[in-house]
Amino acid sequence: MVSETVSVQYKPDGVALITFSSPPVNALSVNLRRLLALNIANVVADRRAKAIVLCGGNGTFSAGADVSEFPEKLGKSENLITLDTEPFQSLLESSPKPTVACLSGTALGGGLELALACHLRVAVPDVKLGLPELKLGLIPGLGGTQRLPRLIGVEPALDMMIHSRIIDGTEALKCGLVDRLVPVSSHEALLAEASALALEVVADPRKKPPALLTRTDRLGHMDIQEIRAKYLPRAVEIRQRTGQIQFESCVRAVVEGVQCGGGHAGWQLEATLFRQCAASDASHALIHVFLASRKTVTGFKPEPHIHEPQNVAVVGGGLMGSGIAACILLHGGRVVLKEVNDGALAAALSRIEAIVSRSNSSFEDIKKRIEGTTEYDRRLFGQVDLVIEAAVENVQAKQEIFRALAECTGPHCILATNTSTINLDLIGETIATVHQQGRLVGAHFFSPAHVMPLLEIVRAKRTSVRAINVVLALAKRIRKTPIVVGNCAGFAVNRMYFPQTQVAFFLAERLGVHPYVIDRACEELIGLPMGPFRLADLVGLDICESVNRVFSMSYPERVCSGTMLTKMMEMGRKGQKTGAGFYKYSTDRKKRMEDSEALDPILASLAPSGARESLSPPELAQMILFPVANEAMRVLEEHIAEKSSDLDVASVLGYGFPAYRGGLLYWAQNIAGGPGLILERFDGMELAFWGSVPALRTFVRSAASGSERKLAPRASVTPPFGAWQGGRHCLRGGCSDPNWEGRSRIAQRYAS
Ligand SMILES: NC(=O)c1ccc[n+]([C@@H]2O[C@H](COP(=O)([O-])OP(=O)(O)OC[C@H]3O[C@@H](n4cnc5c(N)ncnc54)[C@H](O)[C@@H]3O)[C@@H](O)[C@H]2O)c1
Known part of the structure; x- marks a missing residue:
């Protein structure tokens, strides 16, 4: 059971020490925030306190909001932020008694925003400070987009937020994020320094800085148009390409907040944009991956007495x-x-x-x-x-x-x-x-x-x-x-991905689709870091050939035999390590170039009829990835992997599947148009070597029975599959229904 506590200690020198705790990282759950608000209000009103020092228990300040609450709470309460978080921050900021935050361990996200609401901050050198909310598809929602620029300047603040950059105490002192640094990472030294600083301000109230939300002295002489020109175009491009709105929202919140001439107005805008981000598909997907990556070994209890191998x-x-x-x-x-x-x-x-x-x-x-x-x-x-x-x-x-x-x-x-x-x-x-x-x-x-x-x-x-x-x-x-x-053979991850190479080679060898076209479809539409042919070059075509041999022995009914790899190898093109594979590489292997001159004759010799299939890029991308989802389901059915979220994490961390799509199965189920559509498209592919798709049918059943979380039907902000949801791109008899409810009906049919 999580124990969330806030304790107050009144010291003889007039310092009230507020310690909040929620092991192990003092995540700021809604409940802890309420407790904090209550205690801060009491201390502000208590005559025994001349100054307030705020510190986290468990050797750390706070790792931020409790992300495990996000999928449940966000969206349910429209006013979550303004209702239960503004009071305690405003209480700290508007307190007539100086408030000082003691920063050790981590002060990230909501944790740093809590510290920013204090008048002053004292830190240890190895503290980790940052506002990494954008990694979760969100923006700081507790005033961070307003207070950080007013403390360290607009550009440094935007750089920190946009890149989710974490800095240590020494850098924080340099840029003005903290006011004092204790030389060693000792809790006692930190408390002593924070108390001393608080009492200095009590003794000389002129040393108390004005509330950050009203401060403008550190905004500098920046040209707001320049800031817009520097950050907005890239943020807009990311939104258009990937559906992630947090970068643009962050820039707008900062710029508009500064332009509005006041942090309070900016904070209102931040709250609105935060809610929009929290409701976005990309944020749901990123939070899914974040939470899933923290519970990948739940089925296996690590033994504490085992030492790390030296x-x-x-x-x-x-x-x-x-x-x-x-x-x-x-x-x-x-x-x-x-x-x-x-x-x-x-x-x-x-x-x-x-x-x-x-x-x-x-x-x-x-x-x-x-x-x-x-x-x-x-x-x-x-x-x-x-x-x-x-x-x-x-x-x-x-x-x-x-x-x-x-x-x-x-x-x-x-x-x-x-x-x-x-x-x-x-x-x-x-x-x-x-x-x-x-x-x-x-x-x-x-x-x-x-x-x-x-x-x-x-x-x-x-x-x-x-x-x-x-x-x-x-x-x-x-x-x-x-x-x-x-x-x-192939374990969970390579096993589920082996159809990717199979289908890619099948498309190139049998249907005459150019490898570069396939790579571009996967990279530009899905956002994979590299398409299957670039990946083969990186892995090495000799390794690919050995891997193919293993899969041919283990899953012969699902392997497509061909001669393309052998021909490439015969020509000494083993991939990046030999300077040439499907692409050619500069001598230092850093630069990759297309090499149609060498590749096209090989391709021509493989498809003698010269007949080129005209498949649209979205069709190519789905032909590559749906079989991967199908094999992933087999991996789960055979208990090779424990849960679908493990495979999502594996696809993101092992194969670079974009986290903003939530991992392979999450994407297939929630974003790509629903499982019914997947099955229909899959059946329509009629890949001769592929056989039936029993695992995918199970997948459809589990989705239709509601055992997996689905997003509400709405126009997706993720672009790739919008293009083929109409019947125009139906492939060989596989007809897709453009209407979501229709696809749901298909799922129900298979479930019954
Ligand atoms: N290449 C990839 O992307 C990738 C990814 C995951 C796993 N793997 C696996 O990792 C292994 C190595 O792959 P690689 O890409 O590094 O291959 P590689 O050809 O680059 O390296 C293999 C190395 O092993 C050395 N070697 C061979 N026999 C040896 C022996 N008896 N004692 C000591 N060294 C020996 C070779 O000299 C060579 O330097 C393979 O089993 C491969 O399947 C490869």
Whole structure:
């Protein structure tokens, strides 16, 4: 049960210390805000208090509003903000007694807005301060768009809000966000400094700053037209392209608030725009991903006594291994790196150096924590807590590696593989005893491993609980979001995405659709960071081919065989790492260019009839993604993944599916036009190799029975699928009903 408390301590020197608490991060729930308002009002009226110091319990100020309340509360109460939050902020700001906020831990979102309502702020150096509401499709709604510009200036404030930038105490002191910094992060020192500052103002009331909402001295001589020109066009472009209105709303609230000549008027506008943002599809989707990403391992209870692995060996320092090693090193771990020979080892080390240098860390320092080897050296491997294998995607090669690892590592050491597809039980066959097989676990990183925030942890038949826990502990250390999944070819994430490449290659090879057209449809309409062909180039076409082989063995009825990959490989075009794949790359691999001159003859040789299918970009995008949603449903049916929200998180963090669409299944169900429409379109595709779609029918049933949250029928602000909702774009007999109720009826039909 959450315990929300507000306590007041009257000190002999006249300082009233108000401490609010809601473990673990003092989230400002509606209830806590009410309690705060009550206590602040009492203290302001109490003669014993000459000054007020406001501080959070649990070693932190506040991480902001309680986001878990958002989907329920927002929209239900139109006046939520003005009704229950304005009073306590106004009470602090208009108090005749000086109010000082003590900032430690985090003061984010509503937490920082609460601090901004105080007259003064004192912080510790490592505090995290920011207004990151835009990440959730919202804008600050407790006066932040008005007070922050009046405290630090319009441009710095807009930059902080638009980029959801978090700053520390030292930077906050420089820009004027805090008034004093205590030299060390000590709670006692912070309280003492805040009390001293409050009493200085009591002694000399001229030191009390005017209420921020009425202040203009820090607004500077900015030209409002310049501010508009700098921020609005991009914000409008984002709204038009993605349906996210928070960027434009934030700029308007700041600009209009400043122009109106008063923070109070600006705050009214902020409240209106906040409510509009909170009602937007994009905000619902972003909050869904935010909440879902915090409960990805609810089905697996982490063991508290497991320590984060300090010494990790990485076998294979190619694209993935070097990224994994760099990631561990950047988070303070030690790495033993094994490669096949000295040349490969040197190349791996220079890849790691490049990654480390790009992150502004010193490679000289980090170098001391890497030990390179080309042997399974017991002296080195005997000391590691965890091995992550990232060698070639080949069953026999991996079996050999794990046979050697089982012998050269200690019995406590966990053996993880970064295989993208291979069934772990196959890899484990060469590990001698059942007991030893308990050490084997999947630790599947996504490329680039040092950047992508997802870590898929795979539990094979014999994987021990301890093995999962050690990898969970690593995930925590290197700040990855883990999902724990079952074992099958491709596991949960690559398995659900394997149809994406299948369909893309099918479209290019059999229907003559140009790869660049497919990539553009996925990138520009859906907002994927890269289309399937760019992704194949990044992963490496050789790896794609191996992956294809694994899927062909495991799901033969759903695999489309072709020769395009082989032809590309024969021409030495293995993707970005060889300088050419479906695209060509500059020698430093940084610049990607289309390469029709080389690609078109290959495509022509694949579709001899030369017949080009004319599919619209929205049709292409749905043909690529609906089969992915279908496979995701199979993954859930087979209990490979625990819940659909885990797959949403995986699609966002592992494959870059836009968070503002809520993840793949959320998008398919809530935004793309409803499940009935999906099924109808899917049946209409008549993909010869695809077979039936049982999982999608289950999906339709669950949606029609209301077991998943659906958005109210309304004109969607997300553009991509508006275009094909009319019958004009029907594809081969699959006819879509432009009317939402009609689509609902289809869903009901399948549900009955
Ligand atoms: N490329 C991706 O996007 C991606 C994503 C997730 C997982 N994976 C998986 O990660 C693994 C590695 O993929 P990659 O893209 O880094 O391949 P890569 O070809 O870039 O690197 C493989 C490296 O392993 C080394 N190697 C081979 N056998 C070895 C051995 N016995 N001991 C030590 N080193 C050995 C090779 O010399 C090479 O440097 C594969 O299993 C792949 O499926 C790849």
